[in-house]
Amino acid sequence: MARSWILHVDLDQFIAAVELLRHPELRGRPVVVGGSGDPTAPRTVAATATYEAREHGVHSGMPLRTALRRCPDAVFLPSDPPAYEAASERVMAVLRELPVLVEVWGWDEAFVGATVDDPEALAAGLRAAVLDRTALSCSVGIGDNKHQAKLASAFAKPGGIFRLTGENWAEVMNDRPTDALWGIGARTAKKLAGLGLRTVADLAAADPAELARAFGPVNGPWYHYLALGRGEAEVVTTPWVARGHSRETTFARDLTDRDAVAAQVAELAGQVASDAAAAGRLCARVTVKVRFTPFLTRTRQSTLPVATADARVLTEAALAVLGRFDLDRPVRLLGVAVEYTPPEA
DNA sequence: TCTGGGGTCCTAGGACCC
DNA sequence: TCTGGGGTCCTAGGACCC
Numbered sequence: 001m002a003r004s005w006i007l008h009v010d011l012d013q014f015i016a017a018v019e020l021l022r023h024p025e026l027r028g029r030p031v032v033v034g035g036s037g038d039p040t041a042p043r044t045v046a047a048t049a050t051y052e053a054r055e056h057g058v059h060s061g062m063p064l065r066t067a068l069r070r071c072p073d074a075v076f077l078p079s080d081p082p083a084y085e086a087a088s089e090r091v092m093a094v095l096r097e098l099p100v101l102v103e104v105w106g107w108d109e110a111f112v113g114a115t116v117d118d119p120e121a122l123a124a125g126l127r128a129a130v131l132d133r134t135a136l137s138c139s140v141g142i143g144d145n146k147h148q149a150k151l152a153s154a155f156a157k158p159g160g161i162f163r164l165t166g167e168n169w170a171e172v173m174n175d176r177p178t179d180a181l182w183g184i185g186a187r188t189a190k191k192l193a194g195l196g197l198r199t200v201a202d203l204a205a206a207d208p209a210e211l212a213r214a215f216g217p218v219n220g221p222w223y224h225y226l227a228l229g230r231g232e233a234e235v236v237t238t239p240w241v242a243r244g245h246s247r248e249t250t251f252a253r254d255l256t257d258r259d260a261v262a263a264q265v266a267e268l269a270g271q272v273a274s275d276a277a278a279a280g281r282l283c284a285r286v287t288v289k290v291r292f293t294p295f296l297t298r299t300r301q302s303t304l305p306v307a308t309a310d311a312r313v314l315t316e317a318a319l320a321v322l323g324r325f326d327l328d329r330p331v332r333l334l335g336v337a338v339e340y341t342p343p344e345a
Numbered sequence: 346t347c348t349g350g351g352g353t354c355c356t357a358g359g360a361c362c363c
Numbered sequence: 364t365c366t367g368g369g370g371t372c373c374t375a376g377g378a379c380c381c
Contacts, residue, residue: 035349045349059346066346079349106352106381185379216356219378243353250349285373295348299375335350 005119006233007100007112008141008149009126011091012158014108015048017136018087019077030074032058032067037078039068043250043332047079087134094133095126101235109153111146113235123161147231150182169229174201181226188215188223203227241343242279246287247271248335254293255331262319268336269318273311276338282307283314283338288321291333300324307341314338 011017015033020026030053035044046067049058056071067074088107095102100122101113116122123140130138141152142163151173152164164172173180178200179189195214197203204227211220225231247268255261265288276283287301300321308314318336 043347043349045346047349057346061349062346063348066348070346108381183379187378218355246351248350287375297376301374303373333349337351 002115002117004113004115005122006143006146006149006235007114007119007123007126008143008146008153009095009110009112009130010139010141010153010157011108011130012137012139013048013050014087014136015079015084016050018084019080020050021087021135022083023077026075028052030056030058030071031077032064032071032074033077034064034067034079037076039064039074039076041065042252049074087136090134091130091136091138094129098126098129100126101237103235103237104240111149111235119163120161127159127161143231144229145231145233147182147226148229151180164229166229170201173229174199174204176200178203178223178227181223182231183226184223191215192223200227242281242340244337244339245272245275245279245281246289246335246337247275248289248333248337250291250333251331255334258327261327261331261334262322264334265318265322265336266315268334269315270311272336272338273309273314276309276314276340277311281340281343282309284341285339286314286317286321287335287337287339288318288325289333289335289337290322290325290327290331292329293332295332296329297333298325 016031019031019033031050032046032053033048034046035041041064044064046058046060046062046064048060053071053074058067058071064076084107092102092104092110095110095112103111105111112126114122119142123142126140127138130136137159139153139156139159140161141149141156143149143152144165148164152162156162177189177198178184178192179186180200192203197206203223206224208221208224211224214220215223249264283304284307285301285303287299289297289299291297302317302321304317
């Protein structure tokens with residue numbers, strides 16, 4: 001009997017796979033992608049690493065200098081976001097040609113909604129179509145909702161299909177730590193453990209009211225809901241409307257000069273303004289972010305009297321916000337973020 | 346492992362208003 | 364004048380995700 005399913009399509013090693021299509025001679029070699037491709041650049045991290053590089057202990061998020069130490073034979077490639085964006089669009093276009101609902105969820109993943117008898121057959125069809133048309137491999141998770149489908153695709157990697165529904169949820173998930181759930185990370189897992197809740201089963205059996213006291217009225221009950229295997233089940237096909245936008249830069253060497261700091265903030269504000277104008281959006285609020293050495297991050301924000309995408313106005317506002325910081329320590333990062341007004345109807 | 350860049354949503358406290 | 368209850372907006376920070 002046909003019923004509705006949520007599938008999560010997750011491209012395998014997406015960035016690395018795109019790079020290997022462009023550089024087939026590197027197949028089988030350890031490859032690390034990140035920054036401008038210079039592994040000696042400080043304060044630069046890996047966007048991804050191939051399985052061959054992972055065997056040497058390299059992983060995404062690792063400083064390139066560390067990756068170079070661990071795997072001196074690795075090939076280091078610069079990150080090329082426009083290429084990944086283009087590859088992503090080709091994949092999503094393939095999915096949209098199929099008789100399913102498609103909700104894009106970032107560069108390398110999408111949720112698919114369909115009503116079918118045999119979801120494994122649909123998943124195999126999606127995988128084959130993507131591989132045939134783009135030469136990229138993906139894994140597919142099948143669930144009753146997005147949360148289950150998302151976890152299922154991770155179990156399916158690489159290049160497989162896995163079904164996680166209400167039927168096998170407890171069997172598959174109950175003994176796993178709480179941070180196996182999508183939306184519970186290391187910090188929350190630790191706090192849960194402090195309450196004696198270590199596994200998904202523990203959390204599923206917990207009192208939502210007690211969780212609300214510890215984590216807030218929305219988050220607490222939400223964690224309980226996740227532990228039961230529940231989640232959003234509606235596939236939204238309308239394009240995502242960004243809530244805001246930001247630009248930030250980590251400097252290879254700390255900034256200590258006030259004027260240099262102000263100049264960088266003005267530069268970032270100008271970029272954000274032109275991004276907003278290009279997107280046809282207005283900015284309602286400006287936030288300046290300063291990361292001091294060592295790694296102490298502070299933000300200050302202000303609501304604009306009138307929403308705008310005017311570069312001069314945004315730059316002045318950002319500089320005024322910057323003026324509220326104590327710039328008494330070396331600065332390693334500066335950022336400017338804006339919150340958009342909802343788009344005109 | 347001296348720790349990127351770009352997002353989203355929630356929380357808590359205070360201001361302010363009726 | 365020893366003092367309620369609620370609603371909304373603003374700000375700073377935290378957590379999580381890719």
